[in-house]
Structures are given as C-alpha cells and as structure tokens.
Amino acid sequence: MFESLTEKLTKAMKSLRGETRLTEKNIEDALREVRMALLEADVHVQVARTFLQRVKEKALAQGPDGKGTVVLDGLNPAQQFIDIVYQELTEIMGGTAPEHPLDFASKPPTVVMMVGLQGAGKTTTCGKLAKFLKKLGRSPLLVPADIQRPAAVEQLHVVAQDAGVPSYRTDSKDPVAICKAAVEEARIKGWDTVILDTAGRLHLDEQLMNELVRIQEGTQPNEILFVADAMTGQDAVRSATAFHEKLGLTGVILTKTDGDTRGGAAFSIKHATGRPIKFVGEGEKLDDFQRFHPDRMAQRILGMGDVLTLIEQAKDKIDEKEAEAMAQKLVKNQFTLEDMRSQLQQVKKMGSMQKLIGMLPGMGQMKAQIESVVTDKRMTHLEAILNSMTPRERANHNLLDAKRKRRIAAGAGRPVHEINQLLKQFLEMKKMMGQMKDPRFMKRMAAMKNMPGMPKMPF
Amino acid sequence: MGLFGNLFDKFKQGLQRTQELVLAPMQRLLGLRRLDEDQLLELEDLLLQADLGLHAVERLMERLRFEMKRNAEIDPKAVLKDELLKILRQVPSRPLEAKGTQVVLLVGVNGVGKTTTLGKLASHLKSRGEDVLVVAGDTFRAAAIDQLELWGERAGVPVIRNQMGGDPAAIAFDGATSAQAKGTPWVLIDTAGRLHTKDHLMRELDKIHRSLQKVIPEAPHRVILVMDATTGQNGLVQAEAFKAAAGITDLVLTKLDGSAKGGVVVPILERMKLPIAFVGVGEGVDDLIPFDPEAFVDGLLSA
Ligand SMILES: Nc1nc2c(ncn2[C@@H]2O[C@H](COP(=O)(O)OP(=O)(O)OP(=O)(O)O)[C@@H](O)[C@H]2O)c(=O)[nH]1
Ligand SMILES: [Mg+2]
Numbered sequence: 001m002f003e004s005l006t007e008k009l010t011k012a013m014k015s016l017r018g019e020t021r022l023t024e025k026n027i028e029d030a031l032r033e034v035r036m037a038l039l040e041a042d043v044h045v046q047v048a049r050t051f052l053q054r055v056k057e058k059a060l061a062q063g064p065d066g067k068g069t070v071v072l073d074g075l076n077p078a079q080q081f082i083d084i085v086y087q088e089l090t091e092i093m094g095g096t097a098p099e100h101p102l103d104f105a106s107k108p109p110t111v112v113m114m115v116g117l118q119g120a121g122k123t124t125t126c127g128k129l130a131k132f133l134k135k136l137g138r139s140p141l142l143v144p145a146d147i148q149r150p151a152a153v154e155q156l157h158v159v160a161q162d163a164g165v166p167s168y169r170t171d172s173k174d175p176v177a178i179c180k181a182a183v184e185e186a187r188i189k190g191w192d193t194v195i196l197d198t199a200g201r202l203h204l205d206e207q208l209m210n211e212l213v214r215i216q217e218g219t220q221p222n223e224i225l226f227v228a229d230a231m232t233g234q235d236a237v238r239s240a241t242a243f244h245e246k247l248g249l250t251g252v253i254l255t256k257t258d259g260d261t262r263g264g265a266a267f268s269i270k271h272a273t274g275r276p277i278k279f280v281g282e283g284e285k286l287d288d289f290q291r292f293h294p295d296r297m298a299q300r301i302l303g304m305g306d307v308l309t310l311i312e313q314a315k316d317k318i319d320e321k322e323a324e325a326m327a328q329k330l331v332k333n334q335f336t337l338e339d340m341r342s343q344l345q346q347v348k349k350m351g352s353m354q355k356l357i358g359m360l361p362g363m364g365q366m367k368a369q370i371e372s373v374v375t376d377k378r379m380t381h382l383e384a385i386l387n388s389m390t391p392r393e394r395a396n397h398n399l400l401d402a403k404r405k406r407r408i409a410a411g412a413g414r415p416v417h418e419i420n421q422l423l424k425q426f427l428e429m430k431k432m433m434g435q436m437k438d439p440r441f442m443k444r445m446a447a448m449k450n451m452p453g454m455p456k457m458p459f
Numbered sequence: 460m461g462l463f464g465n466l467f468d469k470f471k472q473g474l475q476r477t478q479e480l481v482l483a484p485m486q487r488l489l490g491l492r493r494l495d496e497d498q499l500l501e502l503e504d505l506l507l508q509a510d511l512g513l514h515a516v517e518r519l520m521e522r523l524r525f526e527m528k529r530n531a532e533i534d535p536k537a538v539l540k541d542e543l544l545k546i547l548r549q550v551p552s553r554p555l556e557a558k559g560t561q562v563v564l565l566v567g568v569n570g571v572g573k574t575t576t577l578g579k580l581a582s583h584l585k586s587r588g589e590d591v592l593v594v595a596g597d598t599f600r601a602a603a604i605d606q607l608e609l610w611g612e613r614a615g616v617p618v619i620r621n622q623m624g625g626d627p628a629a630i631a632f633d634g635a636t637s638a639q640a641k642g643t644p645w646v647l648i649d650t651a652g653r654l655h656t657k658d659h660l661m662r663e664l665d666k667i668h669r670s671l672q673k674v675i676p677e678a679p680h681r682v683i684l685v686m687d688a689t690t691g692q693n694g695l696v697q698a699e700a701f702k703a704a705a706g707i708t709d710l711v712l713t714k715l716d717g718s719a720k721g722g723v724v725v726p727i728l729e730r731m732k733l734p735i736a737f738v739g740v741g742e743g744v745d746d747l748i749p750f751d752p753e754a755f756v757d758g759l760l761s762a
Contacts, residue, residue, distance in 0.1 A: 150609035232690070234508045235688075235719035
C-alpha cells in the first residue's frame with residue numbers, strides 16, 4: 001500500500017548524491033517526505049511538527065565543528081538524514097528498555113490496573129499479561145471489574161482459565177468494591193500480582209472517569225497501564241492525555257500490532273504522556289505478547305520494516321548455524337529448491353505465515369510476491385511438490401524437464417502447472433535474494449548491526 | 460469624531476483578539492474571509508487532526524485555493540462543507556427494507572463494535588415490529604456468544620448458536636434456513652473480529668457467504684463493515700481488504716460519542732463509493748442513528 005520511506009527518499013534525493021554536509025536546503029525534501037510518512041502512520045500532526053523541528057536542529061548542528069552533519073561516504077544526504085530521524089525516534093520512544101517490565105511492589109501484592117477506551121483490547125491483554133507474568137514465576141490474580149459490557153466478566157474468566165491463572169469471583173456489581181476485595185483476597189491467599197480489568201470508557205465520560213479514580217484510591221495500584229489500539233489515529237493524543245491527567249499513568253500497552261498499521265499512535269501517546277510503552281500485543285493468542293522494542297516501532301512508523309523482529313524470532317526457533325548458512329547462500333546467490341524446502345519447514349515451525357510476512361520490510365513488491373507464494377494452504381501443496389523431487393533435483397532446478405515434472409506432479413498429487421508455478425516463484429525469490437547482494441543493502445544491514453542494543457544479525 | 464473613530468477601531472481590534480483567543484482555532488480560521496499561507500497551513504494541520512488523511516486534506520486545500528483565486532472573499536466553512544458533502548453524498552444510504560428474508564452480515568477488525576451494533580440494530584428492527592433472528596457467528600472470542608445472547612435478550616429476539624469453536628459458516632447456514640422456513644424478515648449475523656491482514660480469517664468470510672448462498676442465492680443482502688471512529692489511516696486498508704474479501708455494501712461508524720471525528724471515512728468513501736448506514740453514539744440500545752452527512756461534516760469542522 002505505502003511505498004516505503006526509504007524508497008521514496010531514494011527517489012526524491014538522487015540528485016543530492018555527492019553533497020558532503022546536511023544543509024537546510026538539501027534536507028528540505030527529506031523533511032517533507034518524513035513528515036508525510038509520519039502523518040500516514042497516524043502520528044499526531046503537532047507531535048510530528050515538534051519532532052521534525054528537533055530533528056532538523058540536530059541534523060544541522062551535529063557536525064564536529066557545529067556545522068551540519070557530515071554525510072558519510074556512500075550515503076546521500078537523505079539517507080544520512082533518515083538515519084538521524086530513526087535514531088531520534090527510537091530515542092524518544094523509549095531508548096533502552098528498563099530491566100523490569102513492571103514496577104513490582106516490595107510488599108505483595110503488586111496491583112496492576114488496566115484502563116482504556118472501549119474495544120482497545122483490555123480483557124485479552126489482561127490474560128496475556130497474566131500469562132507473561134506467570135512465566136516469570138509470579139502468581140497473578142485476574143479481577144473482572146468490567147460490569148458494564150455484557151459478558152465481559154465471563155470473558156475474563158475464560159481468558160484466565162486459558163492463561164492458567166485464577167480469576168476473582170464475586171456477585172458484587174460495584175467495580176470499586178470488587179477491586180478492593182480482590183486485592184484483599186490476594187493479600188490473604190498469597191497471589192503476588194493483581195490485575196484489574198476495568199470497563200472501557202470514554203475519557204469524556206466524567207462519571208466513569210471518576211470511578212477509575214475511586215478504584216485507584218481504593219487499591220493504590222503500582223502500575224496503571226493505558227491499553228491502546230495500534231490502529232488509533234489522531235485521537236490517541238486526546239484520549240491518552242485525558243487518562244494520564246486523571247490517573248497518572250505509569251505505562252502503555254499497544255494492542256493489535258499484528259495488522260499492517262504503521263502504528264504512529266504509539267509515538268503520539270509516548271510523546272503526550274511521557275510514559276513508557278511497556279508491551280505490545282500482536283495476535284489473538286495469549287502468547288502473542290512481547291515487551292516493547294522502541295527501535296522496531298521506529299522502523300515500522302517510518303516504513304522501514306521490522307527486519308529485526310523477524311530475525312530475532314527466527315533465531316529463537318531456527319538453529320542459528322542453519323540460519324547463518326542460509327544467509328551465506330543468499331549472499332552468494334546459491335539458493336536452491338532444497339533451501340526453499342527447508343525454509344518452508346522452518347517457517348511452519350515458526351507459526352503462522354501471515355505474521356511472518358507482516359514483519360518483513362516494507363519492500364512493497366517483495367512482500368506482495370511472497371504473500372502470493374505462501375498463503376497457508378498453498379504451503380502444504382508446495383511442500384508436497386518439493387518432497388516429491390529427488391535431492392538431486394532440489395539441488396539443481398535445471399534438471400526439471402517435462403518428464404520429471406510429470407512424475408513429480410503425480411507424486412505430489414498436484415497438477416503440472418503448479419510445478420511450473422513453483423519454479424517461477426522460486427526463480428523470482430532467487431532473483432530478489434540476489435538483489436540483497438547490493439552493497440547498499442548490505443551496508444544498511446551492517447550499520448544496523450553496529451547500533452547499540454541490536455541483536456546480532458545472522459548476516 | 461476622529462477620537463471616536465479611533466476608539467471604535469481599537470475596540471474592534473480588541474474584540475477580534477478576544478475572539479481569536481476564545482474561539483476554537485478551527486472556528487477562528489473558518490470565520491476569516493481570506494486565508495494567508497500561514498493560516499492555510501494551520502487549517503491544514505487542524506483538518507489532518509480529524510483523521511481525514513493527507514490526500515483528502517490536499518483536495519480540500521486545493522479547493523480553497525481555487526475559490527480564493529476566483530473570489531476576493533470566500534466563506535471557507537461553506538467551501539469545505541461543499542467539498543466534503545460532495546464525497547459523503549456520493550452514495551446515499553439505503554434504508555433497511557424488509558423483503559422476503561434479508562440477511563445482514565456484520566464484519567470488521569477486533570473491538571470496533573460489531574456485536575454492540577448488531578444488538579442495537581436488532582432492537583431497532585424489532586421495535587419496527589419486524590422479526591429478527593440473530594446468528595452467533597463469533598465462535599472464537601471468549602464469551603462472544605454470551606455477549607450476543609445478552610443483546611438478544613435486550614432486543615427481545617432469538618439467538619441461534621452452536622458451541623464455541625464451531626464453524627461460523629454452518630451456523631450461518633442454519634440461521635438462514637430457519638429464517639427462510641419461518642418467513643423471518645431479518646437475519647443478523649455477528650462475526651468474530653479479524654484483522655484484514657489475516658488471509659485465513661478473511662477466507663472464512665467467503666465461506667460464510669457461500670454457505671448462505673446455498674440457502675438464499677442473493678444472500679448476504681447487506682455486508683456491513685463496522686469501523687471505530689478512532690481509527691486512523693489504516694481504516695482505508697481495512698475497508699479495501701474487507702471489500703475484496705467480503706464484498707461490503709455499507710459502513711457503520713461507531714463511537715462517535717467520543718472525541719474522535721471519524722474523518723477516515725472521507726477518503727474511504729472517496730475511493731470506494733459506499734454508503735454509511737448508521738453511526739454509533741453510545742453503548743445503549745438506542746445509540747444507533749442514521750448517518751447525517753451534514754451533522755457529520757459539522758463535527759469534522761469543529762475543533
Ligand atoms: N462509546 C461507545 N462505545 C461503543 C460503541 N459501540 C460499541 N462500543 C463499545 O465498544 C466495545 C467493543 O464492542 P463490541 O460490540 O464488543 O465490539 P466487537 O467488534 O463485537 O468486538 P470483537 O467481537 O471482540 O471483535 C464495547 O465496550 C462496546 O460497549 C459506541 O458507539 N460508542
Ligand atoms: Mg463481537
């Protein structure tokens with residue numbers, strides 16, 4: 001849908017190659033493009049303005065002699081500029097993550113209060129957080145304080161069960177009383193973390209906002225987390241600010257990041273409240289939940305793709321050596337059908353295809369390409385076809401003549417044209433991967449590798 | 460005389476300044492008769508804050524510039540309203556008219572208000588004296604069926620369901636079959652929230668379509684995309700994906716009782732020529748009202 005910022009900038013700034021300093025004039029176009037990228041990503045207009053002003057000042061005053069930043073060899077001013085934008089955005093979004101995801105009380109129980117607008121995803125997030133904490137060895141208690149929405153209480157009980165944690169049961173219809181009693185019960189029974197699922201409400205609703213204040217006064221939470229939908233537009237600033245002014249938030253959880261939204265709301269909220277974004281929800285399953293990584297979010301907002309998440313996740317589940325070898329092959333363009341097959345298998349290990357694709361860099365064309373190759377059902381077919389080839393055939397696709405194709409088709413139970421299709425896609429992938437040899441691409445990757453806080457890259 | 464003239468001018472100036480301070484920025488700008496470059500930029504920023512998106516705002520600014528070239532004085536508010544209404548009135552909303560058995564499918568991303576909208580809609584139709592059958596097509600989210608059943612109770616209409624994790628297409632089929640046999644005029648189908656990027660979930664909508672069509676070839680008669688007014692520019696991608704996967708026929712914009720303006724429907728309607736059937740303005744049974752383009756535009760232009 002969107003052309004990535006890097007692509008746009010490269011186009012717009014071709015003529016500027018060879019200039020050695022960032023100047024007001026040569027970053028003018030880049031500034032405009034970045035502004036557009038931020039707005040397309042739903043960063044609040046005012047936030048974008050303040051941010052760009054800051055970046056501009058920084059860019060122009062950063063050189064060793066106080067003059068404009070020196071453009072590194074091999075980069076054009078736009079690329080140099082975007083790098084500053086990226087660094088700055090990452091910095092503002094949170095720098096490095098704190099050691100502890102939550103501020104745990106020295107004397108249990110720790111009380112975590114979840115607040116937010118209707119439909120943001122609080123209830124599901126409660127379950128995810130509980131499961132996350134359970135894995136850390138804590139024992140959470142979930143408390144249904146949403147007596148507003150039909151069946152919200154029931155939903156929380158189910159979610160608690162899925163997460164394998166207890167939920168507080170009561171006949172009370174008073175959210176304040178429920179929360180207080182639940183905290184008391186946790187104290188007695190030794191649950192060390194109490195998570196309060198409050199009803200979604202509009203910040204404009206004075207009465208319901210005051211109810212939150214009463215819950216806060218009654219339970220003295222250690223954390224008040226604002227749960228926000230990543231697809232939120234400009235309104236994010238207004239709602240987050242209102243909740244923050246009323247309650248004094250301690251952090252933010254961003255939900256539904258598994259879609260294709262650029263998620264500028266994250267930046268707006270961080271900017272408006274100054275509070276850290278602590279977690280992101282990235283799917284409907286309780287395990288689809290992670291600590292927030294400012295660098296990844298910055299890349300996403302700028303449309304640079306989420307290369308790092310992809311790599312880290314891959315590293316979790318794929319043997320690292322295998323990944324290394326694969327990367328070598330990619331670089332040398334020795335990618336074979338055998339590799340395609342083992343990739344498919346690895347991808348299957350890693351879970352849903354869509355999710356993986358969603359994390360690939362915004363190289364529009366490549367993404368569309370891969371998407372067309374690997375919708376989930378087709379994967380099974382592709383694998384069947386690849387399995388029906390001999391190792392020699394997989395090592396050398398040139399062997400595949402009409403006769404062999406017919407044999408493979410029969411073996412896989414797929415029509416011959418699907419074999420041809422697969423070959424075509426294989427060749428396209430091979431070609432795309434060949435492009436990764438492009439020194440500029442490698443340079444970019446190398447630059448990322450050397451940034452502080454970055455995981456080691458397999459290539 | 461001169462003195463009075465001076466005083467009067469001062470007074471007027473003072474008044475203007477007060478007005479500038481007191482009036483919301485958008486009101487102030489729209490009250491001007493000509494806008495200079497700075498004021499245009501300021502207006503542009505304010506319009507962007509309504510989630511109209513870069514493209515639509517550009518279109519609006521062009522129209523303003525065009526009018527200012529042709530006329531010494533303009534009424535910016537009238538100009539913007541005219542341009543926005545042109546987009547919003549392209550496709551007038553079609554009323555819900557009972558005719559045989561009409562099947563309505565509600566779709567959208569997670570948490571936008573599908574189930575609530577369905578509950579309100581059921582109640583609205585029921586209060587017109589028309590029978591409704593509600594189908595619990597969200598068999599995925601925890602307690603989604605219980606939630607829908609409570610709405611069914613509120614509206615006084617039956618809810619047909621199968622167990623959690625069941626096949627939504629099968630229950631939709633059952634609903635359509637039963638409604639047709641009994642001559643029930645309305646079948647409202649709730650679906651699980653799904654992100655438009657998840658192909659397998661989007662294909663599930665197609666499966667629901669096909670199983671409905673086995674019973675009633677024209678079904679579903681309406682496919683309503685429910686969208687949350689707080690949605691940013693991603694709404695455009697959502698609408699396109701749901702159009703492609705589920706052939707949406709109408710939009711419902713929810714949560715307009717909040718501070719979000721719902722401006723993203725402007726680029727959506729500009730591109731996709733869809734009507735907005737209703738807007739949601741609260742969590743109560745009656746908080747679903749017909750879309751009024753003029754009132755909506757007034758909302759967009761008040762900041
Ligand atoms: N203020 C306000 N809240 C609304 C409106 N419509 C729905 N809601 C609330 O938004 C929340 C989510 O609504 P649901 O109807 O459960 O949304 P859904 O799309 O069915 O959600 P999933 O099925 O989980 O995807 C609930 O708390 C509703 O009460 C509205 O017009 N205004
Ligand atoms: Mg629902």
